[in-house]
Every structure is written in structure tokens, then in C-alpha cells.
Amino acid sequence: MRRRMRVLWSLALICAFSVLIYVSYLLGERYHNRHFQTIIAHSHAPIRQIAFPVVIICNKNRLNWSRLEEVRSRYNITPSQEQLLERILTAYDRLSFHRFDVFDSLEDEPLQALNHLNFTQIVSEMSWRCDEILSNCSWQTAARNCCSLFRPRRLPLGYCLAFNELEQRRNAAFGIDTGLLVRLVLHSEHHAPGNLDTKGFILNIVEPSVWFGFPIEVVPHTRTNVAVTAVYHYFDEHTLSLPSSQRRCVMDSEQDSEHFHTLMGQKYMLENCQAECQQRYLLRYCNCTLDLFYPPSNYSACQATDFPCLAAHNHLLQNFEQSGEHPYVHTEDAGLLCDCLHNCKSLTLVTELRKSVMQPWLQPNSSLVQGMWLNVFFKKPSMLVYRTNLIYTWVDLLVSFGGICQLCLGCSLISLLEFLYFGLLKVPRFHWQRIRQMKKN
Numbered sequence: 443m444r445r446r447m448r449v450l451w452s453l454a455l456i457c458a459f460s461v462l463i464y465v466s467y468l469l470g471e472r473y474h475n476r477h478f479q480t481i482i483a484h485s486h487a488p489i490r491q492i493a494f495p496v497v498i499i500c501n502k503n504r505l506n507w508s509r510l511e512e513v514r515s516r517y518n519i520t521p522s523q524e525q526l527l528e529r530i531l532t533a534y535d536r537l538s539f540h541r542f543d544v545f546d547s548l549e550d551e552p553l554q555a556l557n558h559l560n561f562t563q564i565v566s567e568m569s570w571r572c573d574e575i576l577s578n579c580s581w582q583t584a585a586r587n588c589c590s591l592f593r594p595r596r597l598p599l600g601y602c603l604a605f606n607e608l609e610q611r612r613n614a615a616f617g618i619d620t621g622l623l624v625r626l627v628l629h630s631e632h633h634a635p636g637n638l639d640t641k642g643f644i645l646n647i648v649e650p651s652v653w654f655g656f657p658i659e660v661v662p663h664t665r666t667n668v669a670v671t672a673v674y675h676y677f678d679e680h681t682l683s684l685p686s687s688q689r690r691c692v693m694d695s696e697q698d699s700e701h702f703h704t705l706m707g708q709k710y711m712l713e714n715c716q717a718e719c720q721q722r723y724l725l726r727y728c729n730c731t732l733d734l735f736y737p738p739s740n741y742s743a744c745q746a747t748d749f750p751c752l753a754a755h756n757h758l759l760q761n762f763e764q765s766g767e768h769p770y771v772h773t774e775d776a777g778l779l780c781d782c783l784h785n786c787k788s789l790t791l792v793t794e795l796r797k798s799v800m801q802p803w804l805q806p807n808s809s810l811v812q813g814m815w816l817n818v819f820f821k822k823p824s825m826l827v828y829r830t831n832l833i834y835t836w837v838d839l840l841v842s843f844g845g846i847c848q849l850c851l852g853c854s855l856i857s858l859l860e861f862l863y864f865g866l867l868k869v870p871r872f873h874w875q876r877i878r879q880m881k882k883n
């Protein structure tokens with residue numbers, strides 16, 4: 443080539459290589475950042491693909507006070523201890539995780555005298571049984587025995603009754619009266635006389651394997667219809683190569699992850715991680731945990747002498763605090779700082795309540811003790827499914843890099859092979875032949 447053509451071609455190659463290197467850097471940075479996108483994978487997925495929700499029913503008055511005499515006799519309670527026992531059980535009658543202040547009045551009491559008692563066992567014996575507060579049960583429009591549907595269950599609200607926790611029954615039908623229908627009986631005459639809180643029931647609608655959810659109040663003399671819709675969200679397989687801290691979700695198999703904290707023997711779920719965090723804070727403040735609220739574990743259980751400590755720290759156990767939110771959310775007291783993430787395959791249950799007053803006092807021959815009706819059902823035959831995936835995978839990186847190489851240098855894999863052939867075979871052969879020719883001459 444002429445010298446001026448060599449200069450022009452050299453400048454063109456320098457510019458092309460500069461653009462190639464700069465764009466390749468941008469592509470590498472984009473791949474390294476690993477941005478996600480969430481899209482609708484299915485807008486009408488059949489509802490039968492998921493199990494019917496777990497329905498947990500808790501009486502706001504936790505204990506059946508008619509069994510108090512039986513407890514006194516069984517545990518050899520002396521007359522001098524009876525009043526203190528009643529005060530402790532009255533506190534348990536309205537106890538929940540955020541209500542440790544019910545133990546405030548026990549601070550100066552001789553609790554050591556009852557420290558030998560296992561109050562978790564006593565409360566379980568005095569808790570309401572399914573045949574006492576449930577009747578006229580119906581599942582999928584067929585009458586069923588309530589005790590065959592519900593079983594006792596621990597909860598941060600005390601001992602409750604849970605439906606479909608282990609069986610995980612499915613229901614393809616939708617609409618009112620197609621799911622679970624049950625009558626809740628109040629039996630206010632058997633409530634603790636010292637508990638002056640409002641009467642009624644607490645309802646939890648949760649996904650199977652979830653320990654607790656947001657409470658829903660069911661008031662007396664009403665019919666409560668709970669329509670449930672579902673939204674399923676999962677991360678695809680391309681995201682699972684990333685650490686949970688970058689993905690912001692945890693898989694069940696990632697037990698070595700720093701975010702994997704769950705109740706003993708339970709599947710990883712956001713709510714289970716938060717429940718385990720509650721246990722750790724109870725251990726931090728009072729060196730024990732209230733095992734009435736959680737599944738059996740290796741943590742030491744609180745005894746009667748620990749009740750004042752729980753009451754003293756109640757203000758520190760009122761709410762969860764997310765990591766990094768403290769500078770933006772003003773609270774008088776610190777909350778429970780739990781670094782918990784969602785499961786990478788999570789189900790969100792959205793409940794819609796409709797309550798109607800039954801007004802039994804206006805009906806002849808009706809009894810006010812009959813309580814209320816509860817009806818839980820799927821609202822729609824389908825659900826939304828969201829999928830989160832990587833915007834830029836290694837396949838996209840390869841395609842983009844090939845495109846920029848084609849744009850800047852006009853090369854492809856064939857061109858690369860030709861270049862290697864020319865550089866590794868043709869050029870050395872040419873120089874070798876030239877050297878031999880020079881030696882002959």
C-alpha cells in the first residue's frame with residue numbers, strides 16, 4: 443500500500459478498536475450489574491394449581507374458664523396460690539406477642555411459688571377445642587365434621603385451630619359457599635371474668651408453610667365472607683446463580699445464605715424468618731422464649747419468674763424495623779431489626795371482607811350464644827403469575843459482543859478462524875520460505 447493509505451487504514455482501525463473497547467466495557471458493566479425485570483408470566487393461571495389457604499381461627503378469649511377447677515386439682519394448687527394462678531391465666535387469656543403488658547401487674551407478686559408449673563401445657567389444656575367453638579362445618583358444599591377439618595396449632599396469638607395446614611387440599615371451584623363454611627360459637631359464659639377486652643375471634647388466612655399472617659377480626663352476630671385472590675411470584679432459573687443478597691430472595695436450598703433464618707423444622711418463608719427473629723429478641727432481652735407461640739425448639743422456655751421481664755420489654759417488641767429505614771421512619775423505640783427476605787417462590791393471598799349483621803335479637807326463638815358465620819372461598823378461578831428474570835444474561839452478552847465486533851471490525855467466528863489460520867500458519871510459512879531463499883542466494 444501507499445504510505446498515505448496505510449495511515450488512513452491505521453486511523454480507521456484505531457477508531458474501530460476504540461469504539462469496540464468502549465462499547466465492550468459498557469456491555470461488561472451492564473452484565474456485571476445484573477439488573478432484574480418482573481413481567482406477567484401468566485395472567486389467568488388456574489387457581490387449582492395452588493392449595494386452598496390455611497384458615498386459622500383463634501378465640502380472642504384464649505381459655506375455656508370452665509376447666510379452671512380441673513387444672514387446680516391436677517396441679518395441686520394450694521388455696522394461697524389460687525388467686526395468683528387466676529391472675530396469670532387471666533393474662534394468658536388475652537396474651538399475644540405484642541401484648542406482653544398483660545403481665546405488668548405481676549411484677550411484685552411471689553411468682554417463684556408457681557415457677558415449677560409449665561404454663562404452656564396448662565394453657566394448651568384450657569384452650570378451646572374444636573367441638574366447643576366450631577359447628578356446622580362445610581367444605582366444598584359438603585357437610586363435614588369440624589374436628590376432622592381443624593387441628594390445634596400454636597401461633598403468636600396463643601393456641602388456635604387450623605384448617606388445611608397439613609392436608610393442603612385444593613379447590614377448583616370459586617364463589618361464595620364453595621370453600622370453607624363454619625359457624626363460630628362464642629360461649630361467653632365460659633370466658634375469664636377478669637378479661638374485659640371485646641369478644642370475638644381472630645382469623646388468619648395464610649399460605650401453607652407460613653407460620654402467621656395479618657390478623658382479621660371477626661365480631662359477634664355477623665356473617666363474614668372472606669373472598670381470597672392469589673398472586674404467585676417466582677424467580678426463574680437464571681437468577682439462582684446470584685447470591686441471595688443481590689437477588690433479594692432466598693431459596694429453600696440456600697441454607698448457607700446469610701439470610702436463611704427460619705423456625706426449627708419449618709420451610710423458609712418471610713413470616714417464618716420474622717418469627718425466628720422474634721425468638722432471638724426474646725432471648726436477647728429475657729434469656730428465654732415463649733414457646734406457646736412457636737413450634738418446639740432448643741430455646742429455653744420462659745417461666746413464671748420471667749413474666750415481669752417480658753412486660754418490661756414489651757415496648758421494644760411492638761414492630762418490625764427494616765434494615766436502613768431508621769433514618770427515614772421516626773419511632774420512639776427501636777423495633778425488631780430482622781433482615782428477612784421473601785422466598786423466591788412466594789404466594790400472596792389478598793383477602794376481601796364482606797360483613798353483614800345477623801341481628802339474632804330481632805328473631806324469635808334465636809339464641810345470642812350461637813355466635814357468627816365464617817365463609818372463606820376463592821373469588822376467581824384464576825390468578826396472576828409474575829416472573830422475575832435477568833435483563834442481561836451471558837447469552838445476551840455474547841450476542842451483543844458479536845454485534846459490536848461485526849459493526850466495528852466486520853468480523854465473525856469464521857473471520858476469527860481465518861485470522862488465526864493466517865497469523866499462525868501462513869505468516870510463519872511465508873517468513874520461513876523467505877529466510878530459506880535468502881540463505882540460498
